[in-house]
Amino acid sequence: MHKIVQYVAIISLFAACSHKSEPNALVMPVSNTIEVKDTDSKDSILLKAAHVVPTTNQHEALQNEFITFIHFGPNTFTRMEWGNGMEDPKIFDLQNLDTDQWCKAMKDAGMKMVIFTAKHHDGFVLWQSRYTDHGVMSSPFKEGKGDVLKELSESCKKYGLKLGVYLSRQICSK
Secondary structure (H helix, E strand, O other), X not given: OOEEEEOOOOOOOOXXXXXXXXXXXXXXXXXXXXXXXXXXXXXXXXXXXXXXXXXXXXXXXXXXXXXXXXXXXXXXXHOOOOOOOOOOHHHOOOOOOOHHHHHHHHHHHOOOEEEEEEEOOOOOEOOOOOOOOOXXXXXXXXXXXXXXXXXXXXXXXXXXXXXXEEEOOOOOOO
């Protein structure tokens, strides 16, 4: 079975050319994937790993350097670790949302991006959607008119932060 070494975390690129000057040294191509064979030694795997570089998208993501991840929903109010999609949306009783405060704190801390879980596996959406009633539109939050994602998006623009949106595709059914 063949394996692929892929760029996953920050990899030191300083060793990329270190073996070229040695006679009979293995000259490796620089790539974002390099095949690792079952017959490769630990040393050859390390050499291959030293030549793995990020894709353009991965390199751009690294430029964000310091980001935050926000995740809350019905479980915030039930104190359960995992929701099941059967929670009554009325339990989402968010009283004082201040996404400007969040973004100001992130910016002051030197963060460049926020990733926001807008829908997790329980299916509860934190934006106004015409495709489900399992979300903020059925909660007491701003009398069903609230939109956490929209407010956060506006705050990110105001404070110059990038916004990533996480949407779980798994949905628990009622």
